[in-house]
Structure formats: structure tokens, C-alpha cells
Amino acid sequence: MADPGRLERLERRVRELEEELAREKRGRGAARARIDTMSPEVTDSNPYSRLMALKRMGIVKDYEKIRTFTVAVVGVGGVGSVTAEMLTRCGIGKLLLFDYDKVELANMNRLFFQPHQAGLSKVQAAEHTLRNINPDVQFEVHNYNITTLDNFEHFMGRISNGALEEGKPVDLVLSCVDNFEARMAINTACNELGQIWMESGVSENAVSGHIQLIIPGESACFACAPPLVVAANIDEKTLKREGVCAASLPTTMGVVAGMLVQNVLKYLLNFGTVSYYLGYNAMQDFFPTMSMKPNPQCSDHNCRKQQENYKKKEAARPKEEVIEKEEEIVHEDNDWGIELVSEISEDELKAASGPVPDLPEGISVAYTIPDKEENLMTGETVAESEESLEELMAKMRNM
Amino acid sequence: MADPGRLERLERRVRELEEELAREKRGRGAARARIDTMSPEVTDSNPYSRLMALKRMGIVKDYEKIRTFTVAVVGVGGVGSVTAEMLTRCGIGKLLLFDYDKVELANMNRLFFQPHQAGLSKVQAAEHTLRNINPDVQFEVHNYNITTLDNFEHFMGRISNGALEEGKPVDLVLSCVDNFEARMAINTACNELGQIWMESGVSENAVSGHIQLIIPGESACFACAPPLVVAANIDEKTLKREGVCAASLPTTMGVVAGMLVQNVLKYLLNFGTVSYYLGYNAMQDFFPTMSMKPNPQCSDHNCRKQQENYKKKEAARPKEEVIEKEEEIVHEDNDWGIELVSEISEDELKAASGPVPDLPEGISVAYTIPDKEENLMTGETVAESEESLEELMAKMRNM
Secondary structure, X not given: OOOOOHHHHHHHHHHHXXXXXXXXXXXXXXXXXXXXXXXXXXXXXXXXXXXXXXXXXXXXXXXXXXXXXXXXXEOOOOOHHHHHHHHHHHOOOEEEEXXXXXXOHHHOOOOXXXXXXXXXXXXXXXXXXXXXXXXXXXXXXEOOOOOOXXXXXXXXXXXXXXXXXXXXXXXXXXXXXXXHHHHHHHHXXXXXXXXXXXXXXXXXXXXXXXXXXXXXXXXXXXXXXXXXXXXXXXXXXXXXXXXXXXXXXXXHHHXXXXXXXXXXHHHHHOOOOOOOEEEEEOOOOEOOEEEEOOOOOOOOHHHHHHHHHHHHHXXXXXXXXXXXXXXXXXXXXXXXXXXXXXXXXXXHHHHXXXXXXXXXXXXXXXXXXOOOOOOOOOOOOHHHOOOOHHHHHHHHHOO | OOOOOHHHHHHHHHXXXXXXXXXXXXXXXXXXXXXXXXXXXXXXXXXXXXXXXXXXXXXXXXHHHHHHOEEEEEOOOOOHHHHHHHHHHHOOOEEEEEOOOEOOHHHOOOXXXXXXXXXXXXXXXHHHHHHHHOOOOEEXXXXXXXXXXXXXXXHHHHHHHEOOOOOXXXXXXXXXXXXXXXHHHHHHHHHHHOOOEEEEEEOOOOOXXXXXXXXXXXXXXXXXXXXXXXXXXXXXXXXXXXXXXXXXXXXXXXXXHHHHHHHHHHHHHOOOOOOOEEEEEOOOOEOOEXXXXXXXXXXXXXXXXXXXXXXXXXXXXXXXXXXXXXXXXXXXXXXXXXXXXXXXXHHHHHHOOOOOOOOOOOOOOOOOOXXXXXXXXXXXXXXXXXXXXXXXXXXXXXX
16 A cells, blocks of 8 residues: 555544534534523523513513514615514514515625625525524515516515414514615505505615604505605616615614614504604704604505595594594694604704715705705705795695 | 545545535635725625715715724623624724623624624624624724723723724724723723723613713713713622623614714714714603713812813813804803703603613613602602702712
8 A cells, every 4th residue: 555544644634624514513503492482581591581671671561472473574785684683683473574686795884794695695695694593583585576566466465474374464564675666565565455564764875764654544655745765766777887876884774773673662562652753864863753644645545545444443433532642733734744743943954964965867865855946856955945844745745 | 455445435525525614614704805995986896885985975075084093892792792893894994892701692682693602702703703794804802801900901001002003092992881880990091091982871671772972071971970871880790690680672772883883983084963972762762962061070080180181272272263162051050061952851851761670779770860869879760750950960969
């Protein structure tokens, strides 16, 4: 034999490699075993102890109930991925994730995805990470664009039937998408299904954002009033081809995801005050709140139908409850029913906008109010506008 | 030879194992190559394109400057880990991390750490994850408790000398610790060094938090006025032994980390308004802001010395600038100089506190104002207190 020690060296090498491989695999971790019942026990090994402590602290009556809920997250980008992670760590029952994008290195300025995931589909990468974090959560992921006709039908089907108990609707839909078309698709679906949902958005200049609760028929839907946020209806791909790239920050997106999931927890677990609208302006650290009544002339007929249903339901309620409801003050000269509940004045609102960048046609910066001469959807700086909220409402009415 | 095929089988096994190991390692990723210069180029492979877009959007003049800054993060828990991740993804020059805790499954209800990291030191686990996310950032981690005498000296040394250019001080210290003693240690160090820092905190009931900018001599330090937040000075271990476990939520901690790093970016990159104090009350979604002047009778002599230095520096300034400064309104009947800048009334502040849990002696819930008969550091519900801000100040003065 030419090399008498070769066999032993190979055997040793195999053992070393097997050990290293085992270490690597352990490193990525099958993570932790499933846990059948949430326990309040205070031990280092209990991943739910700090959540169950919300009961002892008097914040939440029945934290375990979180396991019975299903939430659909549409858009798994800067806000959606962090939203899904927060819900996963809170021990939500089931998550449905919808997205058709791939992870890119260009996404690394926001939380959640990591460079080694570049090239994977966002839903696939997210599911892998989230299962690892909390194997008690059920995941259902869909790697498609909800706005195409077939996918939209399938999306509607999953919203109506995809709860923990198949055939039951999800408890909440969260919109974490970055474009007008997808928001309108979610709005259409939820109006048709009477599905309660929450909207979220971050401005193109990265320094403001908002969340909004939409209860079909009860609060304004996305079609009732064009929001002050959101870029115009331009194909995302066109933008990218032209070399336009919106700014984004992990801070703003983290804050918006935090506000969103906090609102979800308050809504599902019944504590605190659920916000109908909460804005975030990072330049000035101000957080406007408001609530909007639905528009009786909404272009979405399902919204108008839901409004009728809501009115009937309200009328059928016992008297006392109705009276309590009526205490909500609506500006009488404003048939959109928009009421600014916060203490922030219009001037403060104006002053709080960041400088306005040079943007291509059709993109407007969040929270800027368009000029009198301009179309509603092309942005102009707020500081340049003399328009009152009432004038803006009048203009919207004439669109 | 007993087994003639053995050699070939072993050779094949070694090749297979090497390939699998390479795949595993690729999976976790050497991630991405280092990038020498931040580019604004809009390509999927550029991790800085969305940050450099802040320049085109008119928000930040010189985003690349972020690479010249060093930030120290003390405490790598629920707020500190997310803070470090945000700064890493933003492309900060250098991060110093200080913590002495180990990752536990009980931490999994907050963002960042993953179950397979349980048992590792927090700084070690964090460094591994963060390097993988952005290899352009320099990391220096210290696995010790800064409050012991020797470690405190070393901590002071690294704050004074640990910048990108060794021998220069860091640009900012961020306190993300969860106890009074560590906050006081950071306060003592920063007062002695004249080091600007930011404080952060989350309440024991998980539904409120705050951030605060402290410029020694110019704004109130941690010893100037006992904050309305923070548990009393009780050993953390004592609490754990008694089976007490504070509640925490990934939402609240994510929002606080986002507010903190947003303030850091605004401070370092010179955009927007840097907040002196920003609170977050999750129950009502309100965000109080205020600023506090230092206490001339502060118990920390280095704070008093810094106040003298600041006065001299202000007096030596050209006249116009001084006049501008004087426009800040301070309540004259309040020699703590505490001014509530926000629009939130005292009643709203009171109403916004959550229900008060049954807590052991010495723990108080953030943002509750103690009862007249009670010691300042033992909590009572805000709703039960009739005390005005002025009365509270008077009581603090007599402590």
C-alpha cells in the first residue's frame, strides 16, 4: 500500500466533518420544542413568561386567547416582515403571509431579512425564520401578487376560509404593501367580505408613516377619501426602471410596525384604546390621531352596502348604547365626517412636513397637502399651500 | 485487505460532507462582501441605495457621514439589541456593545435574538448576527457588568477612547439597560466625561416607554430629577428569586428602539428636530414631549461642574445666539426648569396610565404619579392621585 496512514486519516477527517456539520446544524437550530399550553411560570426557559405577565400586571385579562386568532399580513417588506415577527413572538395562532417579491440586498437597510437570504422569495425566507423563532405558530404563505384576477379570487378565498379552523374567516387583515393598487385590492376584498382590516404606510421620503383601522361600513374605507399619504397609481416597475428609488429607514418602519401590532393586540385582546388612525412624523416627533366616518358617496358599492348594514345594526341596538355612540362629535360643515381628534393644529401639521424632494410625475410625498392649482395626486410642499381642511374636502368631493 | 472498497467510500464520504458543510455555511452566509464607499446607485444588490436616497429626498445632506460615527450601546436586551440592529443596518461606523447577560428562551417575546442562541452571551450572539447583516460596521463587545468598580473604570476608558480612531471618545452613548443602578453608572460616567448620551426605558407593565437626550450641563441628568419612569433601586436578582417577572412586548420595545435610533440619526446627521424627551403610552397612543433644565442642586458634583462650564460657554457666545436661546420658556414657579412642551394636559396624562398591578415593594410602574402619603418610589395609581406637577416637584426637592 502506497500510503499506510491514509485510511486512518480519512476516518478521522470523516469524524471531524460530521461533528462540524452537526455543530453548524445545531447552530441554525431546530430551535425549540413546541409548547402545548402557555404558562405564566417565571423560568429562563419559558418563552411566554413576559407575555403572560401582562395578566398579573392588570393589562390583559386573557393573554392565552392570542392562540385562537388568525391574522393575514399582505406585503412582507420593511413593515410587513417586522409585523409578522412581532405577532410570531407574541404567539399568535396562525399567520397568512402574501408577497411576490424576492429578498434583495437593497432591502438590508430595514429589519428582518438577512444578506444570505438574498434571492429567496420573501414569504419563503420569512416562513423559515419565523418557524424557527416560534414553532407554535401556524404559517400559510402565498408567493403571488394579489392584484391579478386569479390571485385576487384565491386571496379572497383564503381571507374568508383561512382561519385556524378551515372554513372560518381570518380575524384581521393587515395591509403592509407599498403601492396604491395593492391597497385598493385589499380594500375591495374587505368591503365585499365585511372584513375588518388595518392599513399601514410609510412615506417615500422615509420620515413619516401611519396606521389606520378600517371597519367596513363604520369607518372610512380606502376608497372613501384618498388618504393624505401614498404615492399615485403608477406601476412600481416603471419607477424602478427610471432609476427612482424611494428612501426608507429601519427606524420609521420599525415604529410603524410597532404601532400596527400594538393596535392589533389591543383590538384582539381587548385592552387600551384602539386607534382609528395614528400618524408618525419623524422630523418633529409628532403623532396625529383622527377618525373618519365613511363617505356615503363612496365609489365602492360594497362600502355603501356595508354602511347601510351598519346603520341598520346601530338602529336595532338598545337605546342607551346608541346614545353613547352619538356622543362622538362630527364637524357639521364636513359631510365626510372627518374629525381631527388630536390636539395638533393645522399649522403644526403643515410645519411638520419634511422638505419636499424632486420627484417624478405622479409621486407625492406623504402628508403634504396639494396646491390649489395642482391635481390632488401630484405633490407640492405643505408650506406653500394656503388650503384649509374644508377646502381640501370640497376638492375631494369634486374629483 | 478486508474491505477493498472502504478507501473509495471514505473518500466519497469526505467529499459529500465537505459539500454539505459548505452549503450549510453558505446558508448562514459569509453574507456579503464589504463595501468601501456608500453608493446611491439604484440596484437590487446595493444595501445602501434606500439610505442614500435620503439625500435626493432632501432629508439628509451628507448621509455617508454616518460611517465616521461611533455609538456605544449599554444593555443589549429588548431595546438595545434592536437599537444595535437598526444602527448596523443604517451603516454606522462603529458599535460598542456592553452587556453581561446570557440569551434565554424567556427573551423570545422580543425582537432580535433567536432560540438557537439561548445560552450564548448576549454581546457574542449579537455581534455574530450583526456582522453577518453588515460587515462594514466595526464591532467591539464587552461581556461584563459596568457597575462593578473595575469594569466601570474600563467602561469609562472605552467611552473616552473607543471611537473609530482609537484614543478619541465615542460620539454617543445609548442607555438601554433595565435597572436603576446601571443607569446611574452611565450617568456618573457621562457627567464626568462631559459625554452626550441618550436614555431609554420601558415600564414594567410593558405598555409605556420613553427616550431622553442628556447633554451634561445643558439638560437635566439622570440624578437631577428622579424620572417618572423606572423601578426603584432593588437588586434584579432579588426580584427574579421572588418569582416576579416584568411584562414586556416586542411592540413597545420596537417603538422605543425606533424612536431612540431616529433621534440618534437626527442628532448625528443633523436633520429634523432632536427630541429632549419623547414618551410613548401604548394604552392611549399618546406621545408626550418635554425638556428639562439641569438641577443646580444636583447630587452629582460633575453635573454641577458641567452646568458651570455650560453657563460660561453660553456667556462667551455672540449676543444674538444667546437671545435666541432665551426664548425657551421656563415655568417661573418651578426651579427644576421642567417644561411640558406637548399639548397634553395633566388630566390626559393621568387618564392615560394603565391599570396598576399588584407589585412587590419597591417597584413602581412607569408614568404613575405617587400618592401624597406614599414614598416617591412606591407606585400608586395615577387615577387616585390629586397631586399637581408643582406638588410633585416640591416633594422631589425634599427627598
